[in-house]
Every structure is written in C-alpha cells, then in structure tokens.
Amino acid sequence: MKKIERRAVVCSILALLLTIGMGIFLFRYLTDGGSWASSAFNRHLYHTDGVLASGTVLDRDGDVLSTVENGKRTYYDNETVRKATLHAVGDLQGNIGTGALNAFADKLTGYSLLNGAFGADRGSDLYLTIDARYNYEAYQALNGHAGTVAVYNYKTGEILCMVSAPSYDPLHVPSDIESNDRYKGTYLNRFLSSTFTPGSVYKTVTLAAALEELSDLENRTWTCQGSVQIGDETIVCSGTHGEQHIGDAFANSCNVAFAQIAEELGAETLKTYTEKAGLTDSYDINGLPTAKGSFSWENITDGQLGWAGVGQYKDQVNPCALMVYMGAIAGGGKAAQPYLIEKTVSALGIPSIPHITRKTGMLVSTATAEKLSDMMADNVEKTYGRDRFPNMDICAKSGTAEVGEEQRPHAWFAGFLRNEDAPYAFVVLVENGGGGSSVAGTVAGRVLDTIVNGY
C-alpha cells in the first residue's frame, strides 16, 4: 500500500499543473486582458458594427463632440467641427488609432480589469482639453492644406487646439478615401504620429548650441552673399543678407550664417543639443506615444552638416516635440508635459482624479532660453510683423523646409506667447504650403487671435 501511496503523487502533480496553468492564465489576463476586452466583437463595449457602445466625448467647454443617442453613435452637428476634431475624437471604423474613441475606449466605457465592463452600457463623460472652437478656426485657417496646428499651455500642459489635415467627415466617409491623393495619410494624426523636415525652425536648436558653445558669438558678424561653399556642398540662402550680427542672422533666417555656425560646432555638439531639446524623444500623452524625430549625424560631411544645421539634410522632427521645445524656451528651460484628457466623469457622476502636471527635463538652459526668447521676439519685430499678432508678446521662428525639387516647401511657424495670462506654445505646419512666415504664420495668427482675443 505504501508504494501505491507514493505513486499517488502523480495525482498531485496533475493538480499542480492545473494550478500552474491557472497562474499562466492569470498572468496573461493581467497583461493582455485590456486588449482582449477591447476587441470590436465585445458586446459589452461595442455595438454589432464595432462602434463603441457608450461614452461621451466633450471638449473643455462641455460641447459634445461624440455621444450615443438611441443606440447610435453621433458626432457634433457642424460638419467642419467634425472634420476639425476628427483626429482628437476618432472615427467609427477604428482607423484613427489615436482618436479618443479608440485610444480611450476604456475610460469612455469605464472598463477596468478589476471591475470589468460592469456599468459600461451607461458610459462615462470624457472631457478633452481641446476647444472645438479653436480647432474649427485652425482647420478653416489651413484652408484645405495638409498639415497640423497645435497650441498648448506650457505651464499646465493642456493641449487647447490639435488639428490634423487632411481630414474627413466621420459620418460621411468619402468613398474614395483609400484612392484619392487628397486623403493621403488621413488616418494619421500628424501632430502625434508624423515627422517632417523642420527647415529653419530647427535653427532654434543650432542657435541654442551656439549661444552656449561659442563664447564670442554676440561680438561676431557673418557675411552673406547669397550662398556659401562648405566642402562639396553649396549652401543657398533665401536672400543676400550682407554683414550681420547673430540676431540679424536669426531674424533673416540666414542659411549661410547658420551653416557656418553648424560646421564650427560640429556634429557631436549639434547632436547633444538636439537630443537635449527632446526632439529625438517620444512624449507620452495620456498613453499615446508621439513619434520620435530622427537625425543623421554619423559619417556626415561638413557640407551635409551645414545643411543639417539649418534643418535640412536628413533632419526629421515631430511637431509635438517641437511645440514642447518652444514651451521649454518660454518656461526658462522646462515645460509641462502635454496632455489631452481634462477629466472623466463616470455615469454615477464620480469625477476622475485631477490631472497632475508633470514637467519635462531641462531641454535648454535657463540663460540660453532667455536669450533665445528675446531673439525670437526680435524675429517678430523685424521680420514677421507684430501687427499680425495683436495683444500678444509673441516669440516665434518660421521655417520653409525644402522637401524636393518638384514640390513646394513645407511652411512652419513655431513659437510661444510670453503673456502671463496666455502662456501658450504653438506649432503650425502646412505641408507644401510655401513660405513659413507668410503661410504658416498667418494660420498661427488666426488661431492665436481667437484664443487670446476671443471671438
């Protein structure tokens, strides 16, 4: 008998295997359960057509951007507002992964791993930090161009305006959306998920490096005769600026001066300052990762370095990262991390924990940030025109990024306001828009005017 008793251990081993298996299942449940639950066929969270069954998306003022009425998901009444807020709100088919309906499905339905989908049929109210009005203005200002407009409060981190174009009406999805070039990349939120050649807006980084690394910078002058030969590259300038101090060179956005500065600084130094500025990092916006910018510093020739120093060559920058860098210059080196969800309110009226503002690291030193701010304010004074930005203590840098022989350049305009009551950093990109100041600057002016001066 004792022998058989010992052999009974096989029964315990099987029971142990079942226990271990349950452990594995529990582990997978805890790690992947969220994505299991957010399958479109989960009837607790989605309708039969895969549309999120409950939850209301509102803007910061409480304007309903999307909700469920009589079992059907609806959007804002105005078509332009629907287009302007599409990338923030999300579509019905789940193609725009960064939209709230897809990315924040758990918050909208109140789903959690511990509580499950209980009460999900009633849904929660999710308040975004954006204002539908600002998005509307920005979308109108883009005037059919592809691009992105974003404004955020660099002290709190709230994103007030976030538009990506091309966009479409989620209630009437164009039938040629996959084939028509007009809608190329329409599912992408360009602000979060794309990178672009920065052009002259990158000079804010080159200048930050120069201000710290070249001690006699402010006493030196550069002479621009329209172009300069560095190595085997000819760096072409937008004009013939003659002899200029650094401030003038920055205001003129002189490629000749900045290419020479970049060559003098060297690839390593530029790489260090680019990384410090956060342009190669990814930001986490309520769980949504931004695209990382990319640069190529390895085995770079002097001529290529000259182009890289003025934001050309292989430089690629994410609009959000650039906007945060602008915020950091405004904030003396640090900016608030941007976020999109103001608050959620459950069906029982219980609000979520308020957002806690987190700061970035030092993207630029405080002294340099102050100098940069003043020089960017001078840009507006000297080049862009202060009249275009009423009641704004604005600091900005434009960019006209060459993206190929046949194409019009990308127009950039990035900067911030120093107003105590309007601490906003912004970025505007108009793809193949043309001149930075003239095209993107106008878009920025219109949006900022609405935000600062009201309707």
Next chain:
Amino acid sequence: MERLTALLQTLLDTVTALLAEYPMAGEWYMAFVRFLFPVLAILILYRAVRSLLKIPHTPETWGQLSLPNGAPILLTHWENIIGRSKTADVYLNYPSISRQHAALCRGKDENWTIYDLGSKGGTLVNGEKVEDSAPVKLGDTIMLGGVPLVFLPQTVAEREAMEEKRRAERPATIWPSFLWLTLFQVLACLQLIVAAGTEAPVMIPLAFFGLTIVMWLYFAILRTTHCVGFEMETIAFFLSTLSLAVTASSAPGSLFKQFVAILLGLVLFLVLGLFLRDLGRVQKNRWLMAAAAIALLGITLVIGKSKYGAVNWISIGPLSFQPSEIAKICYIFAGSATLERLFHKRNLTLFILLTGVCIGCLGLMSDFGTAAIFFVTFLVIAYMRSGDFATLSLICGGAVFGAGIIVKFKPYILSRFASWGHAWEAASTTGYQQTRTMSAAASGGLLGMGAGNGWLHSVPAADTDLVFGMLCEEWGLLIAFLAVGSIITLAFFAARACRVGRSSFYTIAACAAGSLLVFQTCLNVFGSVDLLPLTGVTFPFVSNGGSAMMSAWGLLAFLKATDTRENASFAIQRGPQRRLTEAARRRAEMVEDPFGTEEEADDEED
C-alpha cells in the same frame, strides 16, 4: 402539473412586470450582489476545502503484528506488504527478510490471508510452510525468514484510544456551508430573474428551488445515518449551482433537463458509493464494467450522431445522451485493482487492451478530447499499478508515434487545432470561440457582469466547452478561480487520502478519478483560452450537459469511497471497525468474568 407551472409562470410574470416598472431596483440589486457572491463562495468553500486538506488522519487499524521483542506493528490497511524495503507497510529490518517478503490481506468475511511474494527466506504459518498463500487467524504465529511474528487483535484500551483520536479528527460540521450555499442559490436565482426581465421563465426559480430542496434532503437523510463528511458534496453542489446558473443564462429551455441530470447524478453517486462499500462485490464486477465501457463506446460508434465535429451522441426519442461520459466511470472501475490481484497478474496486458479499444473507439468518433482524458487516466492507473516508468515511457512514445502516423494520413484532423496559440490571428475562423471566450472573460473583471448579463452564451458551445469564459464573464474571475480551485482540492484530497486507504482498489480509483477531473478541467479551461488546443470537453459539474453532470457525480463516488475518516463517508463500511472493537471488548470481559454470558454482536448495519 402543466397547469401548476402555468399558474406559477403568471405569478412570476407579475413580479417581473413590477420589477420592470422600477428598473433602478434591479440595477441596484445587481450592483450590490456582485460583491456578495464571491464572499459567499469563499464562505461556502472555506470549510470544505480546509477540512479536506487537513492532515494527518489517524488511520483505521485492523490488527497488529507482534515482534519478537514485544513491540507491536499496527496493520492500517486491508492490504499490507511485509518486508525489508522502506516502502513496505510493515517494515522489518532483518537481513533474512526479503525486501518484499509477504503480503497480509484481509479478504471477505474478515478472513486474513498471507501471500508469500517469492521470498528467499520462506514464510511459515504456525510452523507450516506457505507455498503460495495460506489463511491466517488471530493468534497465529507467522515466521518470515526465521523471524517470528504473532498476529494479534488490539486490546480494548488500544482500540478505544484509537477511536477517541479518530473521533477528535472528525470532519468539520458543514451545515453553515450549506446555509451559505442556500443563500447563494436564492440570490443567484433572483439575479437571473432580474437579468432576464419580463421574459424570465418560471423554470429558473423552480430549478434553483429544486436544487436547494434536494441538497437539504440529501443532508438530512445522510445525517440520520450519522454521516458527517459533506465536504465533497458541498463542492459538487456549489459547482452544480453554477451549472444551473450558466444553463439559465444560455439555454433556459434546458434547465429542467439539467436539474434532472443533477438529481440523477446524485443518485448515481449514492448507488455507486454504496456499491463500492463491498470490495468483494466490486472485484466480481470489474469484468462487467470493462465490458460496459467497451459496449457504451461501441454502441456510440455504431449508432452515434455527430455534434460539433465529434460523433459521440446517441439519441433515443427526445433524449440525447453521451455514453462516453459514463464509460469513464466504468473504465476507472475496471482499471483499478486490489493488491491481491496485482500479485497474480503483474503485467498490464488486459488493461492495455481495454484502453486500446476505448481510445480506438473515441478516435474513430473524432472525440480527441475524451481520448486524451482516457489516455491520461490510463497513465495514472498504469503507473499506480505497476510503478514502471520504463514501460509507460515506451507506451507514451508509442502513442506519440501513433498519433504522428494518424496525422500523416489524416492531416485534416490537425486543421481543427491549427489556430492553437494564434487564436487572435484567426479570430474570425478557427480562433473564433477562443477569442470570444478571452474577450468575454476579460469583460467580467474580478466580480463579473452578473449572471444572465453576458453575451458569450450566443457563441456555439459556450455553456459546455467555453463555460470557463462564461463563468469569468458573468460571475467574475474570483468565482471562476474558486471553481477551478474546488477541482484542484478534490485531486489533492484523493492523493492525500491514499495514506489511510483501506484497499489499493479504492486508492487507485480515487487517484484516477481525481486526475481525470483535473485533466478534464485543464483541457476545458486552457482549451477555451488558447493555452491548449480547443478539444471540446466539459468542465466537471459546471458545463451544461446531462451525461457530463452524471459522470462527474459518479466519479465523485470513487473519491468518497476512499474517505476513511471517522463516520465521514457513506461509501465506507463502518461495521468492520465497530465489530473489531466489540470483539476486543468481549475478549476483555471473558477474561474478567469467565462465566459471564456472551453478548450477541450487533450487526444492524454493515
């Protein structure tokens, strides 16, 4: 009868109509009880599980062998191996004694027999050499390799001390668990009615009410026979309650059938348990059971119908039935063996033959899940009988080879399991059921959506093969894990109880039944969540299905038959122990009062 149910239905309709007028009442009820259910489940199971896993138990004693130096060795089984090996039940460290020298077995009518197991030193009873076996009576002297042992009964004092010890270890009182379970059933029934709304069929309260009544009746009847162990029944009734809930949610029309299945299962449990009490009777019927297993599977093969790809159903009129479920019980019955038999037939040939026929039939039915269950059960029984790793490894290798050949000639079999591990990549084809199960399970969270509030039941086989998903979705992860934990507890108990088992038949059968339940749970749970291929077997006690329910209850009888704790099990004869004490008392009186009148032994109960 029909008029009565119609009347009750109208009554229920009035109640649900009233509920429909106050929808918030139902909402609040559901929001509240979902916290209560896991608490109740823990209250129900805590006692039962703790009591089942408590060790050690003082074993029953059946006599003693007195050594030359006067030290007694207690015989705690009906089958005892005597030898120099550490694994011998009566361990005698004398060089002249073989490692496995002899076996002392208690046969029918309380007669003992000694078997010589081919010892070198030889075995003598009262000076006469034992060739193969010889009867032994109390007071006889047994000589093993020259070492004299005296086979003696215990004295009254010894027996009373043992009985006192065993009484102190009696199973915990279980009626609080039954009370909690009743509350659980009432709340679950209400929850299902609230969830079903105005369409709630009257069968929901009737089935739950019926189960409660049956449960308490069972308790009351067994209590009158002084049975005190109800742990396994608590677990089984708890899981059966979940089964009713799952059925009410997925197929309310089958509720009556499922209730009857529980009832029949309980009857089978009782009948089989009572049948198992008499080892002699059991041994005579092993052949019959082997034949029954083959017959059940054979008939299915001939006239079986296909459901979900496996041809394992027999339909007689309106009744459909899965004979392979009952064949499991017959198979374990036929496969387990007493030690006595193991000496005579060391090899496993006949058992392997039986297994081959059974698995062959199942393979032809394409019921690979059940075939795997039979194979694992075979391995457990074969290992417990022979302890022979080498042969079993060979058999395993052969099985893998055979499976390889089958797959080579019938590659379409594999296609059923093609999405294993990649269910999400085939979410709309072969991974359909698994992905739905996982999604629904994750929707339940810890506490579940509430019984009757799921959607998984609309997926095919949700209340059978995917029932774990339904438990997670509607009852929550906590209760789903408690259900699996209950099965694990049963298996651990089976392994533990061997220590104090009477005969190796019971021990082997209990371990086989425990292993079968655990393995079947593995296949069901892990198959449905894509950790194993989905083979379509049921979750013991929980899945909707009459044959499966009866089979689970029947298997529980094997576990019940190995529970030798004092007065714990109806499947254990209490008479033999009592008679031993009485005999000891009588002997003591005779010594004290040689002229006293002898009292008749009281044989009211065997």
